[in-house]
Amino acid sequence: MIVALDGPAAAGKGTLAKRLALHFDFAFLDTGLLYRATARHLADAGGDRADAAAATAAARRVAASDLDDPRLRREEIAQLASAVAAVPGVRAALLAFQRDFAAAPPDGKRGAVLDGRDIGTVVCPDAAAKIFVTASIEERARRRLKELRESGVETIYGTVLQDMQDRDARDSRRQTAPLRPADDAFVLDTTDLDADAAFAAARDYVAGKLAAT
Numbered sequence: 001m002i003v004a005l006d007g008p009a010a011a012g013k014g015t016l017a018k019r020l021a022l023h024f025d026f027a028f029l030d031t032g033l034l035y036r037a038t039a040r041h042l043a044d045a046g047g048d049r050a051d052a053a054a055a056t057a058a059a060r061r062v063a064a065s066d067l068d069d070p071r072l073r074r075e076e077i078a079q080l081a082s083a084v085a086a087v088p089g090v091r092a093a094l095l096a097f098q099r100d101f102a103a104a105p106p107d108g109k110r111g112a113v114l115d116g117r118d119i120g121t122v123v124c125p126d127a128a129a130k131i132f133v134t135a136s137i138e139e140r141a142r143r144r145l146k147e148l149r150e151s152g153v154e155t156i157y158g159t160v161l162q163d164m165q166d167r168d169a170r171d172s173r174r175q176t177a178p179l180r181p182a183d184d185a186f187v188l189d190t191t192d193l194d195a196d197a198a199f200a201a202a203r204d205y206v207a208g209k210l211a212a213t
Contacts, residue, residue: 001026001111001213002102003206004119007133008168008179010140010147012190012198016133017115019199020206027105031116031123032081034094037066039080049083056089062097075153082167086174098123117171120182129209131202132181135191137164
């Protein structure tokens with residue numbers, strides 16, 4: 001059983017994906033960390049975000065052990081990850097990692113939850129359950145601002161909102177695997193939902209898909 005969760009930044013899909021994986025005892029993969037690990041490798045090598053060959057080489061160096069690096073949570077890495085994710089070679093290099101995880105979840109799990117931006121459309125288009133998690137950009141900016149301040153990063157709402165608008169534009173306009181809901185995805189708008197309400201809606205949807213398999 002593969003559950004694909006897609007959506008823009010700060011829509012709440014990461015928290016939701018983890019809760020779904022725990023509830024159903026599925027393996028969990030935050031695919032965004034693969035792109036952040038690529039960005040970290042590129043930054044460590046002093047590479048330029050405009051250098052597609054360097055970004056692709058960085059993606060080929062990503063290993064499962066990279067995903068626990070706390071540096072991946074830094075905002076500058078997140079911004080660089082969004083840029084390198086638009087490189088076709090990067091996406092191609094990371095595709096096999098994601099598909100292998102979905103096809104053979106670790107620890108003998110009977111299913112996998114993958115959280116990303118193109119899981120339902122490109123990585124696992126045949127996933128039994130596809131959820132596209134979204135929210136208004138204003139609400140997402142408020143959530144990200146709260147998250148940054150709680151982690152000790154001083155910034156203002158206007159800056160966070162602009163960064164999010166820029167990131168959304170990159171993610172949705174890129175030629176390779178643009179951010180969009182799959183045609184058969186369950187679209188979950190979390191603008192006015194708390195985490196428990198969003199989880200309940202997603203859980204019921206996945207449970208229905210499980211019952212149908």
